[in-house]
Every structure is written in C-alpha cells, then in structure tokens.
Amino acid sequence: YKEPKFNTVDAVKSLEKAISELGKALPGYEFIKVLDQGTYINNSIGEVKNTLIIGILLAVFVLYIFLRRIGTTLVISIAIPVSVIATFNLMYFNHLTLNIMTLGGLALGAGMLVDNAIVVLENITRLREEGMELKEAVINGTGQVGAAITASTITTIVVFLPIVYLHGASSEMFRDQAWTVAFALLSSLVVAMLVIPMLVSTLFSDKKKKAVISAPVKFTWYTGFLEKTVEKRKLVILLAVILLGATAFLIPRLGSEFMPKSESAEFTIELKLPEGTSLERTYSTAINTEGIIRELLGDKLRLIYSQSGEDITSTLSQTSAVKGENTASLKVILADEYASETENAITLIENYLKTVPGMEVSFTREETALQTALGTTESPFALEISGKDYNELEKILNESKVILEQNPGLYNLTTSMDEGSPEVEVSIDRFKTSYYSVTVESIVNQVRSYLQGAAAGSFEREGEMKDITIKLGDISLHQLRDLMITAGNVKVPLSELADIRTIVSPKEITRRNQSRTCYIYAMVRPDMAFDRIVRDAASLLNSVTFPADYKITFTGEELKRKESTSNLTFALILSLVLVFMVLAAQFESIVQPFIIMLTIPLAGVGTILTFFILGKSLNMMAYIGIIMLGGIAVNNAIILIDRINQLREAGMEKKAAIILAGSQRIRPIIMTSLTTILALLPLTIGIGESASLRSPMALAVIGGLVSSTLLTLVIIPCVYWVFDTFSSFVRGRNKPAVEAL
Incomplete structure (x- = not known):
C-alpha cells in the first residue's frame, strides 16, 4: 500500500522499476499488474491536457473567423498564454499542483480567458471606426468597458466561493478547481486592462485610418429585429414566461444520481459455492468459469485472472464481500476499444452463469481513483432495516429482498444476513x-x-x-x-x-442508534435513472408490513445524492446572493441587477433541455456546472445594460439607446459566448475513463450559455424597457411626497 504522503504516480514508477529488477532475478516468471491507479491518473491528466489544447485552438479559430486578420487574432490570443502563465504562478504560491482537477479548471476557463480581451479590443475598434485617434480610442475604449468586464469577472469568480467553503465531497474535490478558475479569470482581467491596450497602441499605426478589426461578420439585421422586438415587448415577455414554465415542467422528468458512471473496461465476478466447499473444488470451478468467459467474450477480452479462497491482503477486487474457501474472484479486463460494452459483457456472462446450479454469482464494476475519492460505493443501492428483534429483522429482510427483485433497475441483490458459515x-x-x-x-x-x-x-x-x-x-x-x-x-x-x-451463524450483527440493523445491497442498471430506481423500490416496499419501532432507510449513494444536492442547492442560492451584491454595487441600483439576473433562469432553459434531449441524469458534476452558469450567464447582460446606461447618460432617448447598444454589443457577446462554448466542447466528447465525469459539467455550461446568449439578445432589452418604465412611474409618484418632505 502507498503511504499517504507519497505521490501515486511516483510510487507506481518506483514499484515498476523494482518489479523489473525482480523479473531479471527470477527468469521464467511473468509479473502482471492487477491494479494500477497510476496509469489511470496519467491517462486522465493527458486527456485533460489534450482537451485544454483543443479548446484553446477552437477558441482562436472562432476569433479568426470573426476578425479575419491574423495580427488582430494574435493580439487577443496572447491573453491565453499570458493568463495561463500568471495562473501557474498564483497556483504555485497557493500550493496547488497540476492534477486532474486544476487542469480541468484551466480547461473550463480556457474560452473565458479571451472574453475580456475581446470586449476591450472590440470597443477600441468601434471608436476607431467612428474616427477617433488610436491613442484616444485605446484609452477611452478600455475605460468605457473596464467597469463592465470587472463586474462580469467578479460575478464569475464569486459563484465558486460557496463551493470552496462547503463541507464534504463537493468541497474536497472542487476546491482546487475553483481556485484555478478564479486565478485564471483574474489574470485574464489584468491582461485585458493592461496588456491588450498596450499591444494595440504599439502594434497598430495611427497613420492608418482603417479599423483595428476589419471583420466581415456583421449583424446589421439585428438592428431591425431588435426594434420590432422592443415594439412587441409584451408578447416577447409572455412567450418567455411560457418557455420558462414549459421548461420547469421538464425538471421532474430528468433523472438524478450522485455521480456519473465511468466507462471502465474492468469488472470483477464474485463466485460463491455452498459453505463447506473445499478450496480445490472452488479453484476448479473458477478455472472452468474462466474458460466459459473466454468463449463468451472472444476477441473483446484482453485479460482475465482469478483468485480462489480467502486473502485479506488481496486487491484483486474493490468489493468488501466476505471471503472464504468457498469463494473466488475473477477480474475481467476488456480491450480498450470495447470499454463502452462492459455492461453488455456483464449481462451476457450473468445470463449464462445464473443457470449453473449451486453457485451464486455477483458482479462489481471497477471504480476509478476519482470515483473512489468522491465516495461512490461498490453497491450503489443500499437499504437499511432497523429494529430490536433479530428474528423479526431477518423475516422483514427476506421479504423485502424478494419484493425488490421485481425492480428492473436492480440486480446482484445481497444482504448482510446472507447465510453464514x-x-x-x-x-x-x-x-x-x-x-x-x-x-x-x-x-x-x-x-x-x-x-x-x-x-x-x-x-x-x-x-x-x-x-x-x-x-x-x-x-x-x-x-x-x-x-x-x-x-x-x-x-x-x-x-x-x-x-x-x-x-x-450470521456473518455480521450491526447496531446503530441502539437498534439492530441489517442491509440489502444491489447494483443498479446504468441505463436507468438512479432516483427513479429508488422511487420504484420505495413504492414496492409499501406492501411490506413493518411492526412498530421497525423502519427502513435508503443509504448508500442515495444518502450521498441527497446530501450533495442539499449542499449544492445551498451553494447555488448563496452564489446568486453574492452575484446580486456585486451587481448592485456596480450599477448602484436594485432594479437593474434583477434585470441582469433574469438571464440565469434563461440559462437554465438550455441546461434542462440539453439533459432532457440527451437523456442524461443530473448529478453532482452537472450541479457544479449549473452553479458556474450563475456567474457566467450574467456577463452578456452586464455588457449590454452597461452600454445602455452609458448612452442614456449621454442624453439619448431610451428606445434609441436600447437599439444602438444592442447593435454595438452583439458582436462581442456572440464572440465571447462562442469562444467559451467551443473551448468547452472537447470536454463533452472527450474519450477516456475520466471523460464521463467531466462531460456533465461542460454540457450544463454549454447548454445554458447557448440559451442565455440567444435569449439575452431578445428578452433582456424588452425586460429593461418594462422595468425602467415601471421605475420611472414609481419615481414620478413618489416625487411630490419627497418634495413635500
């Protein structure tokens, strides 16, 4: 076993070197690695690195499509390496290492690293297009958007604070990632405010009167569209309310689980023969079973090995099943290209072996290091039955097990009172x-x-x-x-x-809260939503009659799912409060922060539709993505509302200010959203054992950002008009009273 203070990857490398030397001293012997978490960690880090690089390249590609000038694209793209280097320095001084979570944080923030630079450069360009001198355009252009991009950066960062200071798995796993994203965004803000203006004023000549950005991508159609939208604002707001209501109706239809299941190519088969079976008979049965599995799987099988009897030091399986001379474990490893077919392989073997008389068979999907750290269990479904009398508990347990076997989402049902020795x-x-x-x-x-x-x-x-x-x-x-x-x-x-x-005799007798307890354990079908499986189980158990002082409780992953959902719901509410406080300080208003924060439910529309269409369940990773959306989705509205306020302060009429601000801000809004979305896209389609763990978070952000971007450009101007009109009406009614005072 590895000492906690040592690095897993380094420990594995040292061990492999020692085994290599041992192999030289023992010719004729072959050493096979049974468990190697170092390989998983290395592969996962490599996957995240590749994802980060691909995401950055896609973000730069989007910039070039919009800008169509290599020089200008490079000016904005410079924000990425400079911000990453600055982030590494901040990580170093805060004792953060490069690992799956910190690299994942960089991958999540890769597209956002250029957002502030895009807004600054685009505003400088607009002023140059209006004929302003380069130096003046750089100073005024940066100053006009400085407060807006600062507020948008802070809103994105503050949503991570509740996660950092939560307790449990959520905080332990995502604390490093949250700090990494925060450091990256702070670095990008400094780069956008200082480095980008310096590069523009240095690299571009004031003699040339053409714009810094010569972009063929224009949105001239949006001006007329926005004008008609504002005129029909009541209808637009009504349709938005209907859309939110219809989307809310879909929420109960989404499944919920603790953690997404990783597509591991490994699983373990536990064989149990009748008590008293000799070790020789158990070994013979394991060898015969091994031959059957080889025939069933054929070329899909990469490696299989078995262990018969009891060995408390064995790491062949992650299961904690009781061992004895009548038990055997077979570890099956599929070829990498068949990792997605693990469940089919388990079903095929199960259907064959369950016909063998006198042998109990159970299966365990192997968990990755990250899943183990997050607290996923070998038997996701666990039911606790508590009471006083042992015989009554046994009766209830057996009755409940028979009933739960009718649940199609459960298999491999075992109990803590299974026949002992x-x-x-x-x-x-x-x-x-x-x-x-x-x-x-x-x-x-x-x-x-x-x-x-x-x-x-x-x-x-x-x-x-x-x-x-x-x-x-x-x-x-x-x-x-x-x-x-x-x-x-x-x-x-x-x-x-x-x-x-x-x-x-029973294998174990447990007590909790001064009551005897027993348990039913089961594996769950990955193609069914976990919360629905639990609901179906609860419905089936309603037919069981429980005496007074006897009760059942769902534990295992269901307990962890409820705890994490509760913690993350609290974190979401607290993050929204923090976002509102930042916006209220920025705009010195109570009304306008409410307008801006309406983009959050609009982002929720996209997230819910994405998971509903793809048939995926919400889990802890998805909830983290939803919390991130609370800070990201408001950024577009901040830029838009800030520009409307600037134009109205300059004396422009409300409708004209809304339309002009929309036409001026649509290009940076679309560009920043696309760079963020495309930078996250590789996280959703990545391959590898840890890809399924990162995908829900990226899907939640992408789906929400798509809907919030599109709906912000349509709905927020209309809502701004209505709220501003109402505010003016209220101020008009209160004015005489104030003067009277």
Missing part, C-alpha cells in the same frame, strides 16, 4: 459435569488438545530444534461426539457431557 456448537451440560466431577475448563482444554494439538517435546534436526505437536487429523461430527473426555477416574464420550449440533 456452518459451525459446531458444543453446549456443555453443567448438571452432568457436576455428576462426573469435571470442570467446563477441563473439557474445553481436552477438546482443544484433540483438535489443535498438544506439545509433546522437541527434537534436533539439521542443527535446529523442532517442536513436536500431537493432534487428531480431520474428524467428522460423529467422531467429535465419540471423543473420550477424562472425568475423574473414568473416561466418557463428549456426547455424554454436552449437546453437540451444527448451526449457521
């Missing part, structure tokens, strides 16, 4: 011991001597002293009854002094 119980009759004048201790010692042996001296052999122990060989129950016990001056058989019988 057979034992021989010797109940000594104290009346007879008194009659024969023999003590209980004497009887116990004599039986122990027969079965375990008694020392009978020692002898010298090859210069070493060897102990001599005399004991009986393996004996039957009948022979045990006939063991002669010395009782005073006579010898009597053990059966004369005690009642001897065979019993089956």
